[in-house]
Amino acid sequence: MESSSSFSRSSFSASPNTGLDQQPKLTVTQLVQLEVEEKVAQIYRVLNGVSPHAQSLMSELWRDKHVEFLTRGLEQLGPSYHVLDANRPWLCYWILHSIALLGEPLDPELENNVADFLSHCEDKDGGYGGGPGQLPHLATTYAAVNTLITLGSENALSSINRDNLYKFLLRMKDSSGAFRMHDAGEIDVRASYTAISVASILNILDHELAKDVGNYILRCQTYEGGIAGEPGSEAHGGYTFCGLATMILINEADRLDLSSLLDWVAFRQGVEGGFQGRTNKLVDGCYSFWQGGVLALMQRLLLIVDKQLMPSSDNGESSSIGSTCSIKSSDLVGQGSGKLSDIGFHFVKIYAESVPLFHSIALQQYILLCSQVLEGGFKDKPGKYRDFYHSCYCLSGLSVSQYSWWKDAGASPLPTAVLGPYCNLLEPIHPLYNVVLDRYHKSFDFFSTS
Amino acid sequence: MSSSSSDDDDRIPFSRRPEWSDVRPVPQDDGPHPIVPIAYRDDFRETMDYFRAVYIADERSRRALDLTTEAIGMNPGNYTVWHFRRLVLEALNVDLHEERDFINQIAIRNSKNYQIWHHRRWVAENLGPEAADKELEFTKSILALDAKNYHAWSHRQWILLSLGGWEKELDYCCKLLEDDIFNNSAWNQRYFVITKSPVLGGLQAMRDSEVSYTVEAILANPQNESPWRYLRGLYKGDTDLLVSDNQVSDVCLKVLKTNLNYTFALSLLLDLLSYGFQPSDELKTVIEALRKTEPDSSDANLATTICSLLETVDPMRSNYWAWRKNNLPFQVC
Numbered sequence: 001m002e003s004s005s006s007f008s009r010s011s012f013s014a015s016p017n018t019g020l021d022q023q024p025k026l027t028v029t030q031l032v033q034l035e036v037e038e039k040v041a042q043i044y045r046v047l048n049g050v051s052p053h054a055q056s057l058m059s060e061l062w063r064d065k066h067v068e069f070l071t072r073g074l075e076q077l078g079p080s081y082h083v084l085d086a087n088r089p090w091l092c093y094w095i096l097h098s099i100a101l102l103g104e105p106l107d108p109e110l111e112n113n114v115a116d117f118l119s120h121c122e123d124k125d126g127g128y129g130g131g132p133g134q135l136p137h138l139a140t141t142y143a144a145v146n147t148l149i150t151l152g153s154e155n156a157l158s159s160i161n162r163d164n165l166y167k168f169l170l171r172m173k174d175s176s177g178a179f180r181m182h183d184a185g186e187i188d189v190r191a192s193y194t195a196i197s198v199a200s201i202l203n204i205l206d207h208e209l210a211k212d213v214g215n216y217i218l219r220c221q222t223y224e225g226g227i228a229g230e231p232g233s234e235a236h237g238g239y240t241f242c243g244l245a246t247m248i249l250i251n252e253a254d255r256l257d258l259s260s261l262l263d264w265v266a267f268r269q270g271v272e273g274g275f276q277g278r279t280n281k282l283v284d285g286c287y288s289f290w291q292g293g294v295l296a297l298m299q300r301l302l303l304i305v306d307k308q309l310m311p312s313s314d315n316g317e318s319s320s321i322g323s324t325c326s327i328k329s330s331d332l333v334g335q336g337s338g339k340l341s342d343i344g345f346h347f348v349k350i351y352a353e354s355v356p357l358f359h360s361i362a363l364q365q366y367i368l369l370c371s372q373v374l375e376g377g378f379k380d381k382p383g384k385y386r387d388f389y390h391s392c393y394c395l396s397g398l399s400v401s402q403y404s405w406w407k408d409a410g411a412s413p414l415p416t417a418v419l420g421p422y423c424n425l426l427e428p429i430h431p432l433y434n435v436v437l438d439r440y441h442k443s444f445d446f447f448s449t450s
Numbered sequence: 451m452s453s454s455s456s457d458d459d460d461r462i463p464f465s466r467r468p469e470w471s472d473v474r475p476v477p478q479d480d481g482p483h484p485i486v487p488i489a490y491r492d493d494f495r496e497t498m499d500y501f502r503a504v505y506i507a508d509e510r511s512r513r514a515l516d517l518t519t520e521a522i523g524m525n526p527g528n529y530t531v532w533h534f535r536r537l538v539l540e541a542l543n544v545d546l547h548e549e550r551d552f553i554n555q556i557a558i559r560n561s562k563n564y565q566i567w568h569h570r571r572w573v574a575e576n577l578g579p580e581a582a583d584k585e586l587e588f589t590k591s592i593l594a595l596d597a598k599n600y601h602a603w604s605h606r607q608w609i610l611l612s613l614g615g616w617e618k619e620l621d622y623c624c625k626l627l628e629d630d631i632f633n634n635s636a637w638n639q640r641y642f643v644i645t646k647s648p649v650l651g652g653l654q655a656m657r658d659s660e661v662s663y664t665v666e667a668i669l670a671n672p673q674n675e676s677p678w679r680y681l682r683g684l685y686k687g688d689t690d691l692l693v694s695d696n697q698v699s700d701v702c703l704k705v706l707k708t709n710l711n712y713t714f715a716l717s718l719l720l721d722l723l724s725y726g727f728q729p730s731d732e733l734k735t736v737i738e739a740l741r742k743t744e745p746d747s748s749d750a751n752l753a754t755t756i757c758s759l760l761e762t763v764d765p766m767r768s769n770y771w772a773w774r775k776n777n778l779p780f781q782v783c
């Protein structure tokens with residue numbers, strides 16, 4: 001229980017030098033923070049008071065319960081889910097990616113049914129909508145494509161009409177280079193990420209799609225270091241993941257101020273062990289992936305950070321990931337072909353240059369003890385209810401942290417990297433797309449030959 | 451499955467409304483083996499069946515508009531319904547002031563919904579500069595309930611940039627920060643105002659007064675990360691000035707001397723040193739004094755000492771500080 005001792009007194013308690021006898025009045029931010037810290041501290045106090053054996057039990061991942069909760073969702077959802085009626089491919093992705101992370105096999109018939117259902121959400125002119133007959137939307141297209149890749153069967157992979165999808169992506173591209181979510185829809189960093197991620201994983205990413213996307217993402221990096229949803233907005237974990245992953249996929253990550261990005265994201269891990277989404281906001285289990293994922297990506301970009309930290313270096317000069325990392329640029333962008341779609345493939349082959357830059361055990365502790373629901377599923381924080389979204393991103397974050405010390409793809413992570421019993425170990429993911437790694441490789445082979 | 455909730459008891463099904471008798475509802479085609487099927491309530495299912503009928507027929511009529519109102523009331527997250535509603539509004543040339551009233555009603559209950567805010571932006575864009583005041587008032591009312599609502603802030607920034615209304619924006623930021631100096635969204639808005647407002651003259655013109663404001667905020671609450679990041683932001687793109695401006699190293703020194711909550715001060719000092727800052731003897735002495743153990747032989751200089759200190763006082767980030775220590779620019783080593 002390495003991290004138990006790292007749970008320290010709040011950094012938010014009022015500063016004693018601001019008043020003489022009377023404590024200054026706490027602000028809303030301080031009050032809600034202290035409330036959450038108290039709930040989390042209670043959980044960790046119980047943990048610290050029991051035997052090592054009981055601690056290990058308390059930190060166990062309740063696989064069967066999770067699989068049960070997830071599988072039931074695939075089969076039937078209650079009437080209150082009507083508010084997610086325009087997000088059904090997302091429900092498929094959250095549930096099926098979670099099941100894949102748990103290493104649970106899927107019934108082949110169910111697999112075919114999912115692929116068949118998603119084909120009912122596919123628009124005749126390309127892209128997937130939130131349900132049958134709905135307008136195609138970039139976010140649900142991302143969810144549908146990632147689901148089909150997670151299924152991994154030839155039937156699922158070949159069901160995607162890539163020619164139409166490419167045309168749909170081009171139609172969603174704004175003259176500024178950024179993407180809009182749907183016909184006449186909103187422009188933001190999520191749209192750029194979902195478009196570029198889908199194009200990359202399906203091997204249809206070209207320079208026309210990538211053109212000027214980087215300029216838009218650059219405008220969204222804020223003075224804090226993180227990335228916002230739109231230029232001018234506040235740095236935010238979800239958008240920082242989307243923006244950074246996009247920049248890597250189009251081979252322009254070095255244009256970002258990576259040292260300030262790294263500093264910002266490192267500070268998002270709070271005393272609870274989990275991550276907050278923005279400065280001075282509350283911890284939330286889903287940022288285990290969004291922020292933890294940013295750190296997993298950063299672990300492979302450290303040579304660029306290093307270069308940017310040198311005061312003499314000319315940051316304006318372009319240096320691709322390849323030329324600064326241990327592998328050569330030509331490996332990353334494809335031998336002479338300049339093939340952008342291959343970047344994701346080469347990126348996972350870069351071994352992390354360092355130990356993780358966050359406290360991976362503390363994060364696992366937050367996920368397993370504060371976000372895990374014993375009846376199955378995960379939640380934002382103690383006092384909240386479970387849902388499929390938080391289940392997906394808590395499990396994704398758990399996987400990222402378990403593999404954060406991983407150096408050798410041929411070997412399993414060390415037991416010391418995994419909090420609780422070693423059977424907590426999940427499948428590894430591809431951190432740029434958030435699909436399980438072996439499913440990614442299978443789809444890469446499929447789409448690079450077909 | 452109950453077919454209606456209590457507040458919808460007087461709802462008349464479309465099938466019994468005479469004005470809809472000519473329309474044949476279109477059921478959802480989930481295929482033979484639906485996945486993640488939702489047990490829709492009857493009223494929801496029926497409304498969507500009629501929506502599909504008018505959507506497919508592309509019927510841009512008054513009754514279609516009313517139908518989208520009902521459908522949005524049941525699920526404001528359906529972007530297809532919103533999209534179609536805009537087409538109908540355009541076709542009927544509806545007065546968009548009415549539309550604004552309609553969104554006001556549902557926005558309060560759904561303040562974190564992308565579609566409503568996108569629609570609001572579309573309405574405001576069509577109404578033009580006359581809409582600025584009302585929009586600023588509206589976001590203010592949302593921010594009064596949740597001062598960190600991300601969509602409300604984005605909308606507010608878009609209104610300012612596209613329709614104007616900058617005059618009182620800095621005062622508004624000051625007020626919100628007075629309420630809660632830890633509100634990072636208000637700090638972010640402040641940065642937006644001082645860099646973008648046409649009435650203030652930009653970052654360079656504002657820097658001196660902003661540095662004073664920020665230093666004061668830091669000294670009142672040195673554990674508050676927001677003003678520390680804001681202070682760095684005031685020198686964005688000009689590290690030479692960040693390093694040479696004594697106000698920056700002075701605030702670090704003052705906080706270090708209190709011997710409390712000095713993580714952010716050490717972190718900023720580390721950045722300054724990385725950029726070539728030459729520390730005073732006083733600063734060196736104060737940092738030496740913070741070290742509770744004997745000097746580690748590896749701590750050959752001030753920057754490495756600071757990293758070692760941070761590893762201890764900020765254990766959640768000990769890996770990060772260790773990495774920083776091993777990757778200091780060679781000039782500092």
Ligand SMILES: [Zn+2]
Binds near residue numbers: 284285286287380390
């Ligand atoms: Zn969350």
